[in-house]
Amino acid sequence: DADVTQTPRNRITKTGKRIMLECSQTKGHDRMYWYRQDPGLGLRLIYYSFDVKDINKGEISDGYSVSRQAQAKFSLSLESAIPNQTALYFCATGLAGVDYNEQFFGPGTRLTVL
Amino acid sequence: GEDVEQSLFLSVREGDSSVINCTYTDSSSTYLYWYKQEPGAGLQLLTYIFSNMDMKQDQRLTVLLNKKDKHLSLRIADTQTGDSAIYFCAESDTNAGKSTFGDGTTLTVKP
Numbered sequence: 001d002a003d004v005t006q007t008p009r010n011r012i013t014k015t016g017k018r019i020m021l022e023c024s025q026t027k028g029h030d031r032m033y034w035y036r037q038d039p040g041l042g043l044r045l046i047y048y049s050f051d052v053k054d055i056n057k058g059e060i061s062d063g064y065s066v067s068r069q070a071q072a073k074f075s076l077s078l079e080s081a082i083p084n085q086t087a088l089y090f091c092a093t094g095l096a097g098v099d100y101n102e103q104f105f106g107p108g109t110r111l112t113v114l
Numbered sequence: 115g116e117d118v119e120q121s122l123f124l125s126v127r128e129g130d131s132s133v134i135n136c137t138y139t140d141s142s143s144t145y146l147y148w149y150k151q152e153p154g155a156g157l158q159l160l161t162y163i164f165s166n167m168d169m170k171q172d173q174r175l176t177v178l179l180n181k182k183d184k185h186l187s188l189r190i191a192d193t194q195t196g197d198s199a200i201y202f203c204a205e206s207d208t209n210a211g212k213s214t215f216g217d218g219t220t221l222t223v224k225p
Binding site for chain 2: 004
């Protein structure tokens with residue numbers, strides 16, 4: 001079984017709809033992250049969380065919100081989706097207490113906003 | 115803020131060496147990383163190097179770090195078609211808990 005799972009894997013929605021992307025992990029990591037990937041723009045950090053009570057904005061948090069329901073679950077919401085939020089979204093986890101910051105990525109959710 | 119830059123594309127012939135380059139701006143970067151993304155998948159860490167090192171070798175992979183010029187490279191020896199992927203350079207500060215990623219270099223290996 002995959003250590004970091006994302007649901008759904010693909011989603012098509014319409015402008016103005018609220019949608020939620022979910023991420024679960026079995027790695028026991030405290031740190032979780034949400035990124036979006038756009039062609040030619042690499043990975044951009046949306047939100048990150050170092051534990052259940054710690055939520056931080058990344059470089060592109062506008063239009064997004066998150067919820068850390070448990071150590072193992074971190075969901076990303078788009079309150080009112082717009083077409084320029086069409087992208088590939090990745091969840092990742094990381095281990096606290098080490099100097100380096102290896103991150104473990106889920107398989108991604110491809111979101112299309114029409 | 116931190117910035118990490120890479121060229122977007124590289125094409126090589128099978129059996130040749132590939133060299134993917136990266137520059138970064140944050141002088142306090144303590145770890146530099148190379149991730150690989152295969153089609154339809156998330157990123158996976160290939161290797162990382164601590165900033166007090168200038169070289170790290172792991173089988174076919176050689177990482178070179180020039181801290182003075184803030185330049186990182188990844189050399190893949192005897193490149194195979196299975197090495198075709200997007201390669202991301204990334205950096206982080208000690209205990210910062212987050213990394214800054216480059217835009218990724220798409221490596222195409224031709225038979």
